[in-house]
Each structure stands twice: as C-alpha cells, then as structure tokens.
Amino acid sequence: MIRVTDVIKRYSSEVAIGPVDLTIEPGGIIALVGPNGAGKSTLLTMMGRLLGMDGGSISIAGHDVARTPSRELATIVSILRQENHFITRLTVRQLVGFGRFPYSQGRLTPADEQIIDRAISFLDLTGLEGRYLDELSGGQRQRAYVAMVLAQDTEYVLLDEPLNNLDMRHSVAMMRHLHDAAHTLGRTIVIVLHDINFACQYADRLCAMKDGRVVAFGTPEEIMTSEVLTDVFETTVEVIDGPRGRLAVYY
C-alpha cells in the first residue's frame, strides 16, 4: 500500500504542490493523469524518494520513504523519471544490468543475467542489446530505461510517462505487459499517462491531478465522464462508447 498523507512541496512562493492525501491499495495499475504542470511528476518523484517534501509523509509497504535506508527501499520500489540522461556510455544490456544493482551490488550472478535477459526480450530489445544508448532512437532508448526498471523487479513500480516516444505497437505491448504483471504478480504500478484513452483501457484506477492537488480518484468508469475530464483538462472533452469501452474525444 502507498499512503500519501498531507504531502506538500513548495517550489517557490507561487508554486506549491499539495496538500495531497492519497491511499493506493496494492495490486493493479494506477494512472496519474492531468494537464502539464499539474504536479504528477512532483508527486511521483516524492513517492520514489528522489525529491524531498516540505510537509507530510509517504509510506510504501509500511516503509516511510524519508526514513528508510535507500538500499532497503531499492528492493521495494523502483522509479523511472520523465527525463533521463547519462554521461556514461553504456550498452542497452549494461544499462539493464544496473537494474540488478540493489541485489548484486555490481557483481552479476547467473540468476541476475536471466532476469536481464527476460527484461530485454520483454521490451523487444534483444537485437539491440549490444548497441550503445547514444546510437538508439528515442523510443528504443525509452524502452531500454523501462527494461532497467523492470529488471529491478520490485513490488512497487513508479513510471513517469513511459510511453514517451513509443510507437503504437510498442505502447500497446508495454501497457498489456504491465497490466499482466499487475494482475498475475500483484505488482502495484503507478504510471503517469497523457493519453487518457490508454489510461481508461489499461488502468484499474485513475487519479486526476490539477493545480497540485488530486481532484478525482476512482475507477475508469467514474473518471471517464465528460464533466470530470472537461473540468480536469480545461478543454472540452466528449466521452463516447467505442468498440472496446469508452473513448474520450477532444480534438
């Protein structure tokens, strides 16, 4: 369970996020949606203890993220940020191998290698595993980052816009696999998504943020209505019934 209690982040006198109160039950995909600047990344990075908070507390699986040693948390929760850039020159496989660091401390065992293999093949990177990251396309690189986080193999996974740069096929494949993982293995995956239709299709719960606060939290049926979405995104959104469930039309 992820429990966010009265969390506040003050960037400056004008920009503050929160207070946010949120309880996420274990298991399933929780999609964070909302307009640019709503505070989705801020909330996610605070959950992943990459950003300090100015008030309140967050606990994941009973561990207070501000107080639990980083090394212990690294086997419970993993986080992928919106932007990634490394000065080190790494191949795809070396990058994914770093995902095993919390367990191997840098000395990969055959079991680690197996997990790396699977993470790579799952993200369709097998043919690219020897390539350097700076020789990949944006979407291929994004998949490599996701593979690294998956190799970390944690109960809780926080992903900030993992579909960035992905084409249709890879977006659908990634969401399907995340959905499987959440349901068959009981993983809890919190994911920032911009495509509301994707969120509705694959997420178990939607959390809508606006101006630094959570304005709606519920099942896709509850959130996918014209009123809620129009209010959250401040643009006219119509919701229609499509062949596979509801569709938001905003263009």
Next chain:
Amino acid sequence: MADVLSRPAPARPADAPASGPLPTVAARRRYTVVVVVLAAMALGFGFGLLAWANPMPVGSLGFWRIAELRATNLVTMGVVALCQAVATVSFQTVTTNRILTPSIMGFEALYAAIQTTAVYVLGVTGIIALQGLPQFVLQVVVMVAFSALLYGWLLTGRFGNLQIMLLIGIILGGGLRSVSSFMQRLLTPSEFDVLTARLFGNVSNADPQYLLVGVPVALVVSGVLYLRSHRLNVLALGRETSLNLGVNHRRELITVLVLVSILMAISTALVGPLTFLGFLVATLSYQLADTYDHRLIFPVAALTGFVVLSGAYFVMNHVFRAEGVVSVIIELVGGTVFLFVIVRKGRL
C-alpha cells in the same frame, strides 16, 4: 512483467554481448592491448629517465648511484600520476561532468596562497620555512580541511546542491588566486623569483622525505576508491538513478570528494600545481578504456598519467634540455592529443 518472470529466457548465442563492462571479445582484446602498450611505454620512459645520458657505463656502481638519485623523481611522478588520475576520474564521476576537475575547485589556488603568504610575511626565508616533513603534512591537512568544510557546508544543509558547490568552489579559487597575485605584486623581484619556482608544477620540488608520507597515503586512498568502483559506476548515472538503485547518494558523494581532496592535496603539496594534467589524463583514459567500469578505468588512468608525465620529462630533459618547465609540454602535447581525440571521435 508477468512475462519477465515466467517466460524462459531465449537462448543466447555464445558470442552475444555480455552484461559486463567489456561486452565483446573485440572490446576485451582492445583493452588488453591498451594496458600492455601503456605499461610498455611507462617502463620505457621510466628506464629512459633512469639510464639516458647517464655518464657511467650501464651496470657499474656509479651508474646505479646516479640512477638512484633519479629514481626519487620517478617515484614522485608515479605518486603524482596516481593521485591526479584517480582523483580526477572520481571527481568527474561523482559530479557527473567531464569538464571540471578538482584543481579548479580551489586546490591549486589554496596552495599558491599558502606559498605566497609565506614569502610575503617571512620574505625569502618563507619558502624555507615551508620545507620539511611537518610543514608538508600541515599543508596537506590544511587543503583537505578546507575542501572538507566546503563540501560539508555546501552539500548538506540548505543548499544540498552540486552545481552550487562547483560554482562556489570556482569562485573561491578565483578569489584566492587574485589575493595571491596581489601579494605577489608587493614582493621584491628576488622574492618573486624564488616564489615562481614553487608555483610551477615541478617534480624536483618534492623532497624525498615527503614521499615517506605521500606514497603510503596515496596508495591507501587510491585503493579505497578502487574498492568503491561498483558504487562509483552507479554514482556516474547521477543522483536520481543512484538513489533508485539504493545508493546513499549524499554520503557517497561527500566520502568520495574528501578522498579526492586528500589525493589532490598530496599531489599539489609534493610538486605544485599541475592544472591540466588531471583533465588530460582523465579524458584520454575514458577514450582508451572505453568502458563504464571504474575497475578498468582507474588502472588505465594511472598508467596514462605516468606515461604523460614521464614522457614529458624525458622529452624536456633529453630532447630540449630545458628542465623545469614540464607543464608547458604537458599542455602543448596533451592539448594536441586531446583535440585530436575529440575531433576524431566527436565526443568526450
């Protein structure tokens, strides 16, 4: 992820790239060749410095006497190369930058300020007052304390920001430099002359007795950094990724920076400022080692440092017969090699 865990991994061909630091057979072979060539060059220059233009016949008693005197310089070069190489690589890794070096962070400026103040206050005898083992140790301690305070203050507490720390380090360095140059204006020409000799990096500045302290400390500190290689590999990925992978970023950062400051202080107190050497050696060794793994980068960097330093001395002493201005040749040859590498490879 269900698939990640349940689906058996597809069989991998034997020559598939490995997860290790040198992924292919070609990369492993290349690394071995690099190390062998560097080691051969280091031996060549080392022996050349001992034996070249030695007036006594090789193997005679007199030959060894002269060689022994020169050996001190060679050991000094080894220590300086090790310190500068390991310190610069570690510093650039934990600050995730490949442009700034620890010398820019006020070390050399502080050394210059200490030397200048001594001459300013005590006159020419000031330089003599700074000779001796206790004085050497004191200078090292002052430099390490200065940087430990700086890092401790800037990286904990309210700022907690690496960029601000680098900026303040550079500004403090600049401030110290201008205070020194102001004091230098007020010196008599002869005092200034004596001082200048100390402010150019020169291996013969090192008194053999300094090595008794310098060598063991440099070896131990470099060894500690070498043993932290795995964590350095993660730190190179930046603060966020390090935290995600369970590395206590702030603690590691401060530990590494203090170790770096010990190495820099030893090198600077031994021979004086060598501003460009660390940068050159680190940049070349990233190209030569071509891996993320510090276990492989450190040896290449230390060897490169020794080859550059001893090569520069060899050329200076035996080709140009101009002793003492080695930093000039390091900057000239090093800068050229550096530009060549960058232009050819197109990346740092």
